[in-house]
Amino acid sequence: xxxxxxxxxxxxxxxxxxxxxxxxxxxxxxxxxxxxxxxxxxxxxxxxxxxxxxxxxxxxxxxxxxxxxxxxxxxxxxxxxxxxxxxxxxxxxxxxxxxxxxxxxxxxxxxxxxxxxxxxxxxxxxxxxxxxxxxxxxxxxxxxxxx
Numbered sequence: 001x002x003x004x005x006x007x008x009x010x011x012x013x014x015x016x017x018x019x020x021x022x023x024x025x026x027x028x029x030x031x032x033x034x035x036x037x038x039x040x041x042x043x044x045x046x047x048x049x050x051x052x053x054x055x056x057x058x059x060x061x062x063x064x065x066x067x068x069x070x071x072x073x074x075x076x077x078x079x080x081x082x083x084x085x086x087x088x089x090x091x092x093x094x095x096x097x098x099x100x101x102x103x104x105x106x107x108x109x110x111x112x113x114x115x116x117x118x119x120x121x122x123x124x125x126x127x128x129x130x131x132x133x134x135x136x137x138x139x140x141x142x143x144x145x146x147x
Contacts, residue, residue, distance in 0.1 A: 003060070003069075007077045010056050015081065018048045019102040026102075039109045046103035046121065050128060057132040067133070074129045082122035089114040 022045035030037055057074060064070045085104050088097045092114070098105065107117035 004073050004077065007056065007060070007073055008080065011053065011077050011081050014052045015049050016100050018045050018052075020099055021045075023099050023102050035109050039106065042103050042106040042109070046106060049103060050125070053125065054128055054132055057129060061133045070133065071129065075126065078122065078126050078129060081125075082118070085118050085122060086115060089118045 022041055026038065026041050030041060060074070061070055085101050088101065089104070097114070101118070104118040104121045105114055107120055108114055112120075
């Protein structure tokens, strides 16, 4: 349970922090009339979030003794984050949605709805939960699991 709360806090806090920073950057520094620039800032924001997310996943994977715990905890946290994200997209809570979930609006640049964009980006985030253990396992030898 403690690990679940830790992952939940990490996921929400870093996601919101990067979103707020990138939104402030967009509003105060960048010319937002160019779609390509806005997309690049959103891409930078989601990349920062993914890098932190993957480092947390790799750390948990290297210290966990039960892969089922890893998947259950991280998929549950990602689904809670996705539920909050998609709910706010459906309710169209602007500008709060932009400040909290800016990178999840990334595909709206391509005339996709906010809800569809949020679903797509959340699927990408869940994809990383599956990929990190595969990418971080040692090559050529069995991974020690403590038993």
